[in-house]
Amino acid sequence: MRIPWLKWILLGLVTVLFLFFPFLLNEFHKPSIVPGPHVPANFMPPPEHRIPYPWVNIYRPELQNLLLIIFFYLNYLWLIPKFLAKGDAKKYALACGLTVLLFVVLTWAMHNFLDHLNHMHAINLLRRFPGLFVSYFLVTGISIGLGLYEDWRKTQSERETLQKAALESELSFLKSQVSPHFLFNTLNNIYSLSVTKSEHAPDAVLKLSGLMRYMLYDASEKNVPVEKELQYLADYIELQKLRLTEKVKIAYEVKGQPGTSEISPLLLIPFVENAFKHGISYSGESTIHISISCSSSELSLHVLNPVAATAGDQKDKSSGVGLANVKKRLALLYPGKYKLDISNDGRHFSVALHLQLGKS
Template sequence: MTINVLLKNRILKHTLFWIIYLLIWILLDVLYGFSFERATYNYLGCIIEIPFYYIHMYYLWPKFISRKKYATYFIIFIPLLVLNSWLVLLLRYYLVFPYLLELTNPPKDFFALPRILGLARSILLWFGPPTAIKILQDHFTNKINIERLEKEKKISELNFLKSQMNPHFLFNTLNNLYSLSLKSSKKTPQALLQLSNLLSYTLYDASEDQISLEKEIQHLNDYIELEKLRFGDRLNLQLEMEGDFSKVMITPLIIIPLAENAFKHCALNERGIVDISFKIAVTQNQLQINTVNPVANVPKEDHKNGIGVQNLSKRLQIIYPQKHTFKLEEKAQKFYTELCIDLNNA
């Protein structure tokens, strides 16, 4: 309990640090042959030096060095250092020597410039370790803060992309149901049941950071069944699965945007058979997803990639940075997608 209070109290922490730091230097002087009392008196000048340290590290350093104003920093720092050295000599001359050490005849050159500069150099050496500690502490604190902000930014961006994705998926699915209702299809109730399963997935399972690949594939199957109701006999679908999916965990809603994109392109074909192929494979701890679908013979701006694929690309960059490849290609009136995710420590 006492340790926790100490760690949270900045003044107590700093006070304890200086006490320990001074004791180390006093003990070093004792090892060199000084009495403990004499060694303690030698460091009474710290009463003046420590405030100078705080002026330097908490004002001059962040105001000038951090902003790369080096010339201004040295123009201010050097005179302050010399002034600090001179004030320490005054303290020794008028208090430490005559009253504590009972030395009545200090050297005549006590306030000479070489002595002042020599003490200034000693002050710099004495402040070396605390300055290094402060700089390292600030570095790691800034690093932690930057990592925290980047993480919060990524979480916010992911939440935004998910919030876009679910309405986008619902919009597409409702369009499918609307098509069935126009035809007064008897399959509409079944489609509503499929939609219920899909919404349950997107509202609950998709809110998790990771889910099993098996659940994601079940979600894909539900979506395909819904699309089959719309395309009927026109749809020629090949779905190929390879590998062991039971222990694979991935972020939700990775496969469905690729399926939506494939069916969207096929929907542009008003007539004829549409061929769509999906391949999902797990080999050597890598997940590979390939889709192939026809592209309608319409201007390219009419069948460009939609929100789903764009969001998927952004999400992959956030969740699997440098651990995935995502390729989109159109050739010979067919559209190919290839997604490969490295599952090691994913």
């Protein structure tokens, strides 16, 4: 059972104080025995008439405390991890009971030995047994309580480690879904440009290479600077513009300075991608509004696009992948630190995201 170094220090200090407290108490009070069968309680004889307190009785409590301390560590560091922590309560009860009995006998023998040195009559074991049993019973309870607490802390730590590993695995999976989803849509756009032999096709390929570089080298990080994410978003929008006709208007605006704040990569793109995929009408005019305001601690994203007449008839199973993905990522990465409102009145689809940012 591993204990943090700070707890070892605290246990050591408690051990030292517990062991030497009787000696310190004796030094402060300087007890003495006054001769005479009937001495008033408030009577204080002169120093020359006092008899020094026997040294044997000074060290008697310290030796008893030493045995209690040895029993505590034996139970805490060996018996509990070997039996009780493994769920074998019967073997632990037997081993602990025998150990308590052994230490009770040792303590009784120690007292008898000191009584002999002090020329006192030895006290029968049965007379000392209740008090000794209570002392060792209390030490047993304390060591069991501390041992079970440490075992619970260890279990909690292992559980948190497993949950963190599972969370990171799930986030990696969700992030890996973003890349193919975006890539398929962008390749379709470039394919459309190449079919029409558009002069913008080479520029589109160049921009796509920049986006892919970001996705390969930056998106694998836990967080990236907000400026990089916004630049990625701007390049994506420019890439989309290459395939759009004049009937489609894009209103893109960024306000504020993010400073050194960071954000999880590829977190904003699903909202913008959804607007381009479902907000463009090929039979009439349509406008997509994208507004971002940011500071060193917050970021707000607003996306408004019309619901195209053809969008409702589409049966593309991947249409909901992006939004479902980003909702789950927000819940995992920013619990209690974001607000997301998505509405669809049949004519317009709107997204409002407010996010608390971290700093590098």
